[in-house]
Amino acid sequence: MKTTIVPLGPQHPVLPEPLSFDLVLDNERVIDAVPSIGFIHRGLELLAPKRDFEEYVMIAERVCGICSFMHGMGYSSAVESVLALPVPRRARQLRVILAELSRVHSHLLWLGLAAxxxxxxxLFMQTWRLREEVLDMFEETTGGRVIFNIVKVGGMRKDIEDATLSRISSRLTAMKPQLKEITDIFLNDYTVKHRLSGLAVLPEAEARELGVVGPMLRASGVVSDQRLGNPMYEGLRWEAAVEKDGDCHARCRVRVKEIFQSIDIIAQAAGAMAADGIAAKIASAPNGEAFYRAEQPRGEAIYYVRGNGTRMLERFRLRTPTFANVPAVVKLLKGTELADVPTIILTIDPCISCMER
Amino acid sequence: MSLKKSPWLLHYDGSSCNGCDIEVLACLTPLYDAERFGVINTGNPRHADLLLLTGSINHQNEEVVRNLYAQMPEPKVVLAVGICATSGGVFADCYNVKGGADKVLPVDVYVPGCAARPEAIIDGIVRALGVLEQKRAAAEAKK
Amino acid sequence: MTMDIALIEAAALPERVKGLRAAGSRLAVISAVALPVAAAGEAPAVELTYSFDKDGALSHLRLTAAPGQKVPSVSGDYFSAFLYENEIREQFGVEFEGLVLDFKGTLYKTAVRVPFAVAAPVKKPVPGANS
Structure with missing residues (x-):
């Protein structure tokens, strides 16, 4: 058999970020795919021992500009769990609202890129037009569009007024018909279905074995969402979005469901805000270790911190959802057509700067 | 003939956190709509007049960036968008980060911000158009 | 916070991992920490922690790889481990035996070899830091 090797990336029109695959092809069919990463690797985990642990939140936020808030929150939560620091309820509610708002913006971003x-x-343009409204809400509450610097170890850096929160919530609810108009195209349109249905099917058993996370895992029928059982989400009514088919369209459906679900979560949280302050006082430096798991738009992220009682952490380690999902892409690409490769790479919602840190 | 009416843009992410990248993309979508200046986002360096770099230069992407720049036709303009592309930003201390885009390429326009705001990026693009025009005029004069 | 950590020897790893796999656990993450060294310039021992998820709860296996010690790869049982193991090999210099997809040290292509293989220097606490 005569095979051809086609390099895809690092600079490629469909990839906003550099990721490279060597595709081994037999005519149009992909026989093997070897990922090559490291174009965005900065080594920011190594900055942890050089920075004050409270300052490091700024770096953690800049792991990725899409889930920036979630990274800041995940890092802070991990440190808080080493410190055994009780975070005020209001701060946790604010975190939930900003985290879910991040999910809405991130899923809209993905829908656009997928289109x-x-x-x-x-469809890409229309989706991003709606996404701008969410970014306006970020700007109104935090001052930033993509990087917020609003979360800190122990709680939040600044408060958001109750009136602002309920205004945001009603704005989001009012956006629902517009969102539905767009998402209906993703769910029902012939062209979209034609490109996504039955493509890159990941059966449940294989999904578990490959260790995929987030919408990838849920689209294969596994109920797994780190928000379940997280005390932050206590008292909020919602359930994990799960689909059975395990193909690209199922993953798209999971994300569409989650957009509307997040809007409902925000409405619930904004309607029951506590008034017990926004930050706990930090009295000591972290001594010990902890794992913290957060459900990001792309799936479960695991934060590991280890402190030695000084202001500098000994180790910060982050396993991002894309890192967990890339092995699945390597498997899914085998046997597909070259023309479907970009769609399959995008189906995991890759975030390379997260992955390589 | 004026190049400035229809500059094509090539975006490459050095080692950015994505923040500036999505803002660059946001510039091209309906709200900010840089296309009204004739800007078209292309994936092909052979078509591009502007090279827009986000993120800092590291040891692995150095060659990629040089290569992309070399493939672009003259005249060409380089924009460094965001603090990382300018100096390395918060990541300047990282072992795998070399520094800003000007470590490997002649940068014409620097756009500040972490992340750079769409308004700032559009301003940068418009300034870059001026530089492009100057370079073209200089090349014509030489002939 | 209490963590479910089992301290094991590298040789016992494959069997434990096979057991976890048979029980339906998902490999969540493999992390590495360089341990402090007696004198500067020495190669540190690396502590490896394998974390597994079962029904939403994490359990961990922890072992210490002495400098130069080879650790059996678990990528035969959990394919996704190849990415973690290749990363740890490049960042910490730990060698894994039996990797199913071996990048041979070209995954990140970093400028510095094994950048993480330096134990964190012990620093004095900074008094009066802002809260």
Whole structure:
């Protein structure tokens, strides 16, 4: 058999970020895919021993500009759990609201990029038009559009007024019909279904074995969401979005469901805000270790911190959802057509700067 | 003939956190709509007049960036968007980060911010158009 | 916070991992920490922690790899381990035996070899830092 090796990336029109695959092809069929990473590797975990642990939140936020808030929150939560620091309820509610708002913006971003990948330019533009409204809400509450610097170890850096929160919540609710108009295209349109249905199927058993996380795992029928059982989400009514088919369209459906679900979670949280302050006082430096798991838009992220009682952490380690999902892409690409490769790479919602840190 | 009416743009992410990248993309979508200046985002360096770099230069992408720049036709303009592309930003101390885009390429326009705001990026692009025009005029004069 | 950590020897790893796999656990993450060294310039021992998820709860296996010691790869049982193990090999210099997809040290292609293989220097606490 005569095979051809086609390099895809690092600079490629469909990838906003550099990721490279060596695709081994037999005509149009992909026989093997070897990922090559490291284009965005900075080594920021190594900055942890050089920075004050409270200052490091700024670096943690800049792991990734899409889940920036979630990274700051995950890092802070991990340190808080080493410190056994009780975070005020209001701070936790504010975190929930900003985290869910991040999920809405991130899923809209993905829907747009996915549309772009399967050649539906107009849909991409429309999705991103709606996403801008969410970014306006970030700007109104935190001052930033992508990087917020609002979370800190122990709670939040600044408060958001109750009136602002309920205004945001009603704005989001009012956006629902517009969102539905767009998401209905993703759910029902012939072209979209044609490109996504039955593509890159990941059966449940294989999904578990490959250790995939987030919408990837849930689209294969596994009920797994780190928000379940997280005390932050206590008292909020919602359930994990799960689909059975395990193909690209199922993953798209999971994300669409989660957009509306997040809007409902925000409405619930904003309607029952506590008034017990926004930050706990930090009295000591972290001594000990902890794992913290957060459900990011792309799936479960694991934060590991180890402190030795000084202001500098001994080790900060982050396993991001994309890192857990890449092995699955390597498997899913085998046996597919070259023309479907961009869609399959995008199906995990890759975030390379997260992955390589 | 004016190049400035229809500059094509090539975006490459050095080792950015994605913040500036999504803002660059946001510039091209309906709200900010840089396309009204004739800017088209292209994936092909052979088509591009502007090279927009986000994120800092590291040891692995150095060659990639040089290569992309070399493939672009003259005249060409380089924009460094965001503090990382300018100096390395918060990541300047990282072992795998070399520094800003000007470590390997002649940068014409620097856009500040972490992350750079779309307004700032558009301003940078418009300034870059001026530089492009100057370079073109200089090249014509030489002929 | 209490953590479910079992301290094991490297040789016992494959069997424990096979057991976890048979029980339906998912490999969540493999982390590494360089342990402090007696004198500067020495190669540190590396502590490896394998974390597994079962029904939402994490359990961990922990072992210490002495400098130069080879650790059996678990990528035969959990394919996704290849990415963690290749990363740890490049960042900490730990060698794994039996990797199913071996990048041979070209995953990140960093400028510095084994950048993480230096134990964190012990620093004095900074008095009066802001809260």
């Amino acid at each position: 772009d990948a399967f050649g539906f330019e107009n």
